[in-house]
Amino acid sequence: MSVEVGWELLWKSMNIGEEKEVQNLRNTGIEIVRKCGHLPLAIKVTASALASRDLTENEWKKYLGKYAGSQSMLSDEIEEALYLSYDELSHRLKQCFLYCTLYAEDSVIRHDEVTWLWIAESFIEEQHGQLLEDIAAEYYYELIHRNLLQPDIMSFDQARCKMHDLLRQLACNISREECFVGDVESLRGENMSKLRRVTAVAAKNDILVLPIKDKVEVKVRTFLTVRGPQRIEDTLFKRFLLLRVLVLNYTLVQSIPGYIGKLIHLRLLNLDYTGISCLPESIGSLKNLQVLSLRWCDDLHSLPLAMTLLCSLRCLDLFVTEINQVPKGMGKLKLLTYLGDYHVGDGSANDVIKDGWKLEELSSLSQMRYISLVKLERAAHCSTHTVLTNKRHLNRLTLGWTERGEGTYSEDEVGNTEKVFEQLIPPHNLEDLSIISFFGQRYPTWFGTTCLSSLIHLKLLGVRSCVHLAPIWHLPNLKYLRIEGAHAVTKVGPEFVGWKKGDPICNEFVAFPKLELLIFMDMPNWEEWSFFEEEVAIADVRGEDGAAEIRKEDAQPARVRLLPHLVWLQLRGCPKLRHLPQQLGKDTPCLKELNLRGLNNLKAMEDRAVLSEVLIGYCEGLERICNLPQVTELRVGGCPNLRHVEGLGSLQQLWLREDMQEISSRWVPGLQEQHQRLHGEDLDVYTWL
Structure with a gap:
């Protein structure tokens, strides 16, 4: 430069x-x-x-x-x-930055994961009125703001990042005596006295052996494993008595010895993706444990009674771990801020061990920042509407029901599900909401109120029975919307953007004022999409084509602004959808990227003035791509009937799948000729794998 x-x-x-x-x-x-x-x-x-x-x-x-x-x-x-x-960094920010060297080169650093590690190492200083997790998040984004961590370009909200090689090299130089990443068998005993943090990369052997001499004092505080699977030497739990962080995910660990209760300094225990089938009751001795992560533990089906003794626990993550026996008393863990997959039960078991927790047990957990409720079909009516509403720190919420496949639900089941959903009113500060496999036929009334005024991310996944989309066009801060598996939807009309025919045009309003990413997926019965009322006139046209149907959309009201900040639109698995609203790519000034896959009924993609990148795959009925004057990159594959591509004056890169070679020979020469005429150079044509 x-x-x-x-x-x-x-x-x-x-x-x-x-x-x-x-x-x-x-x-x-x-x-x-x-x-x-x-x-x-x-x-x-x-x-x-x-x-x-x-x-x-x-x-x-x-x-x-x-x-x-x-x-x-x-x-x-x-x-x-x-x-x-x-x-220039503060002491604590320096600690957080250097800690990232424990991630192997080019590894993805996840926000939730690394902030818990910082908390467990006591890098985060408590401040009055703020949760440790909120302060840790501020540190994370500060390192990104200072360009010391680079956000992953595929991460919408900077939830994932990486450390540049040069910065990692610097951090490794500064922390070389305290941190080690590699094959632990290469460590010598004399090197262990100053060592505080270890990332053990899997060696050729399938068992991890720690080469530590008995006389060497070991003060390792963090022990991580990567690139499993591998078995862990049993003496690990006896040698590292000062451990604060123990991460054994993806290893072949099948049991945890009772001796783990001796690790009294332990603050974080991660056993994700392991083969453990139970936890020892001695785990209740870990009075300092703040994080217990048990994601995707396929053989783990029960939690020990001693779980309720973990008085310092802030995070319990059971994501996709099929727990069917839980101890009573989850409400005792009053410091919990993160609860992944809270298994709702019907109370059919005894007083001590239950098949799941009642919703009311959440009432005393006032520090919650994230809750994922699963098996909500088993919930009885809540005795109070404040199970969630009074949680002023709650910013992420997942509500999940169990999908039954092709089976049907009784009227009582549907009615109970809708009533429970209606009662789960979130607080106004909620920023991220996911609804999964809801089988009711209508959304709760609070969807259409100011209750979700702080919402930024919304996912509606597997909402198969709702005929209409949720009334969310008015949400002032919504930036990300994903709708997937809405099988009952056949038409998306003016209600999607909040427009009603006959509304006085003097009332200016904005539909989805901050929405940037919009995704529709797996909507097999969706046929029509329009923003305003349509009039269909049938005109008898004499000629080769016989009668033709002419579709005219009402003129857009002058004071309506549609998706003014939409940047990226994806539609996938919508085989019956015939056309896109004409305003998309015209009156949506920021829309630059369009991704279409599996729209078999779509005939044309044309007259979209603001688009710059277009990807179209497996749209079997597509015949024309025309008049996209600002598109610089076009990717096409699986479109056997695409016979006309023209009017792409700004095109710089054309990517074609191998199955397009024959049909593209009709229009690639014309694009090349146009590019040569306009730019004086050849058009770049690539094979899209």
């Missing part, structure tokens, strides 16, 4: 509007760019550090002067530049 481009990247990365605001700092800024080795990553990281300083010559020169005093361990100027940005 040139000096000039690097200088521009520096001030723009500081959210400075115009260069004239920092023109007096140009010379110092260019020197900083040189110190960054002209590397974009180093420039962005440095810009984040400079953004917290005053825009003065003295401040920037003071920062530049720190290069001379940086540590000798650093190998080059680029690492030196990155180190200075690291050095």
Whole structure:
């Protein structure tokens, strides 16, 4: 990167509007760019550090002067530049950043996972009125904001990220005496005295052996495993007595010895995807345990009575673990903030061991940030409407019923399900809601109120019996909407955007004012989609085609704004859908990406002025792609009847599946000729695998 481009990247990365605001700092800024080795990553990281300083010559020169005093361990100027940005962090942020080196190179770092690890290591400082989890989340996003962690481009809400190789190398250099990632059998006993954190990468042997001499004092606080499966040496639990974090997921562990109760400092135990069938009662001795993760444990079907003794527990994650025996007294765990797959029971078992928990047991858990309720079909009517409403920290909620496949439900079952759903009124601060396999025929009345005014993410999955979509067009903060498995829906009309024929046009309103991503999937009976009332006139047209049906959509009311921030639209598995509303790609100014798969009845994709990227797959009836003037990238496959593709003046890349080679020979030459004429170069055509 040139000096000039690097200088521009520096001030723009500081959210400075115009260069004239920092023109007096140009010379110092260019020197900083040189110190960054002209590397974009180093420039962005440095810009984040400079953004917290005053825009003065003295401040920037003071920062530049720190290069001379940086540590000798650093190998080059680029690492030196990155180190200075690291050095600007608070002590606790430094700890959190260095901890990320425990993830193997190029690994995905997940928000929920890494923040629990930080909490277990006591990196997060308690602050009055704030939950530890909220503070940890602030740290996570601060590291992203400073460009020290890079968000995954496929993650809508930055819930996943990675650490750049250069930053990881820096962090490894700084923490090399305390952290180790690799084959633990290569460790020597004398190296263990300073070691605090270990990520054990699977070796050739299927059993993990810890080469530790008896006389060596072991102070390891974190022990993680990756790239299983592998068996763990039984003495692990006796050798690492100071453990705070123990992650054995994806290993061949089938039982946990009772000796685990001696690990009195343990704060996080992760046994996801293991073959354990039970937990020892001694687990109740872990008074400091904050996180117990038991996701996808296929052989685990019961929880021990001692579970209710875990007075420090903040997270219990049972996602997709089929528990059918639980201890009474979940309400005693008053520090719980995360409860994954709360199995609702009907109370048919004895007083101590039950088949599931009652909804009322949630009432005393006032710190909850996330709850996933499953098997809601077993719930009786709640005695109170405040099971969820009074939880002021709750921002994520999943409500799940058990899918019965092709079986039918009785009227009583449907009625009870709708009544229970009606009573589960969430608090106003809820930001993420997922509804899974609801088999009622109508949504609760609170869907159409201000109850969901803070909602950002909404997923409606497997809602098979509702004929109409939920009335959610008015939600002021909704950014992500996914509707999947709505099998009873045949028509989506004006009600989807809140428009009623006859409404006075003087009442200006916005449909889905902040929605950015919209996904429809697995809707096999959906035939029509329109935003406004349609008039269908049949005109007798004499000629080869005989009678033709002419479809005219009512003019869009002047004061209605449709999906003004929609960027990405996906439709998948909607074989009967005949057309898309004409406003999509015309009156939705931000819509850039369109992804269509399995729309067999769709005949044409044309006249969408604002689209820039289009992917179309397995649309067997598609005949035309025309007049998409801003599209720069087009991907097509599984469209055997696509005979006309034209009017793509901005196209830069064309991706075709092998099954399109023959039919595309009709229109690829025309696209190539147009591109040569407009741009003076060949069109890039690739094979789409």
